[in-house]
Amino acid sequence: MKRLVILGAGTAGTMMLNKLSKALDPKEWKLTIVDKEEEHYYQPGFLFIPFGIYDKKDVIKPKKKFFPKEAEVIYSAIDRIDAEQNKVHLDNGQTLYYNYLIIATGTEICPDEIEGMNEDLWHKSIFDFYTVEGAVALAEFLKDWEGGKMVLNIAEMPIKCPVAPLEFVFLADDFFKKKGIRNKVDITLVTPLDAAFTKPVAAKSLGGFLDEKGINLVTEFNIGRVDNEQKKIISWDEREVDFDLLVAIPTNMGSKAIERSGLGDELNFVPTNKHTLQSEAHENIFVIGDATNLPSSKAGSVAHFESEVLFENLMSVIHGEPMKQMFDGHANCFIESGNGKGLLIDFNYDVEPLPGKFPIPGVGPFSLLKETRMNHLGKVGFKWLYWNALIKGRELPLESQMSMAGKEMPDIEPQKTKTLHLNHH
Template sequence: MKDILILGAGTSGTMMANKLSKALKSDEFRLTIVDKDETHYYQPGFLFIPFGIYSKEDVIKPKKNFFPKDTNVIVSEIDLIKPEENKVHLSSGDVLSYDYLIIATGTEIRPDEIEGMTDELWKKSIFDFYTIEGALALAEFLDDWEGGKLVLNIAEMPIKCPVAPLEFLFLADDYFKKKGMRDKVEIIFVTPLDAAFTKPIAARELGNFLEEKNINLVTEFNIGRVDNEEKKIISWDEREVEFDLLVTIPTNMGIEAIEKSEMGDELNFIPTDNHTLQSENWENIFVIGDATNLPSSKAGSVAHFESDVLFENLLSHINGEPLTASFDGHANCFIESGDGKGLLIDFNYDTEPLPGKFPIPGIGPFSLLKETKMNHIGKMGFKWLYWNMLIKGRDLPLESQMSMAGKIVPEKEEQETKTLQL
């Protein structure tokens, strides 16, 4: 009997448990999944809670609803991984052995990494929306807020769901307009990047949206500390931005057990092969989702595309075969833009978001890098797809590898591509 151990029962870990349960014989493989929580969160829904679009009940379900019946489920914190011994120590004192390990422990926000962030203004004038607690507290604050300077700040990259900060800004603009108080709110986006987004073409388009919505952009701002008394954030080079309400996307880091196990980088993300998803240091360990150090987005769609690749490669490894499945960095993200509209971006390691139609060339029904009502419908409909198909490991009519079909390469970028090929 071979033991396959999955650490983390979020999106990635639960998908892998379902895929493997269907493929492996229960008399040959024992499947175990470990997580500290019994509640599964639909994290893309956190974004909507501050604006009263979703409630807490819309984004939570028991994790047990999504585990395959033949899976051994353990509710516990992970204390230490000993990869040289093929063992995992739990905070309960139990020690688990494995033949194959899948690490899907995700990432968590660490506001404590920023001086002053969690001082007296925390949860009073400073909020996050990347946790259920933060989103609910921010919703309560916004309900009675009379206006002022709203500053959204990204502490550093990478972050979970890179488009979420922009979505928050667009939804905030729409929210205050509907409340008849947009003229009472100054919205400022403060980012360590040199543009609104990480990819040039998308950054240009999204930057235009910020300008149209009268959202000020402050770039290359690397936050050093928060002054709670003066209500301002201060960068390492002593630039200052004042706020009345600070919405923070703090430092994102892998779990502390990765640091304790000396398996990660400086942010506790695990060095992982960009294409095979195998650990760079241990052949029988695979990593998926936000726990990796891959140069791809930390987003649910990425975890879904990775799951197909990891599934194939783990089976190949078990059978002593070469790892031929390759992840190309594929990410696919709807971006809420307010007023019942949205955008869609589709990209990978080598190709940045481009305009066009998706998934059917020339037809859609979704438009890439263009604001449409259909994209908003796609965004809102994803919740049903998530709960009923994606998390259960079912096949979706969407290839893991990104396709160029339907995408329009701007003339300048197309010429540059041809030059590079020559």
């Protein structure tokens, strides 16, 4: 019997398991999925926990609920992959042989990578919202916080969900307004980028929102260390930003198992063909979602679009045919902007986010790069779609390839939003 092993049962791994279980004959194929956690987290929901919109129970369900009955499920951490021998060694002592391997081990925050971050103030005055523990601890802190300097810092790119930092500061602005203390809170977004976002047209639009909401922007800031006593973050070139509350997005890295296997780059992401999703080093290994080193966003929508391409390509390889499907880097993301409104961006490797209507040209119902109530409803409604269709591997009425239909090419010169000039020390 042939064996296909999937490492990681997050969004990407679970989608692939469900798609493949419907297509592969169980008399010929054994499908195995491995993950150390028994709970599935709806990660887009973490953003809402600090502001009391969701709580922990809204973002967690048992993983087994989403697995097909015929699949073998192993709950264990991964020790290492021996790609030359087609074997995976697990922490529980098991060794799995495979004919094909899908790596869907994701990414995680690594606060230890930044000097002084994971020390005395961690989850006391310094919080993350990329883990459920961090988001819940931050919610507790914000309940009683009376104001001061709130700094959101992105350590380095790439990060999971590149728009989440912007969403966080927009929601914080709205949250403090509703609490009646916005005039007591100084909000600053500190980024290693040279603008509010990675793509120029969107950066101009999103930078305008920061200005309107009175949110400061510090650009090209590469954090070197955190001073816990003085409560400041210090860049490699010795610029400083003071904080009373630091919301940190530390370095994002792939699984340590990838590092132990010698399969990753310096951040433990697996070098992957950006169109076919095949490992650059091994023909029978495929990579999906946040585990890849692709120049696309690390986001749930990307994993969904990749899954369509990977499924077709893997089936072609299994049947001895050439791979025909090409992933184009397609991503789309709702961006919460506060006060019951949101934006939407849709882009790929070659085309940056542009204004227009989505998914039906000229109709919508969603507007691209425009703040609307409908976009907020889309973001909120996505949770139902996620649990009930997306991770079950069901077909959605969205093409994996990005379409230019309904998009408008703006004739604007992108410009940076006003930025703070910091003193050198």
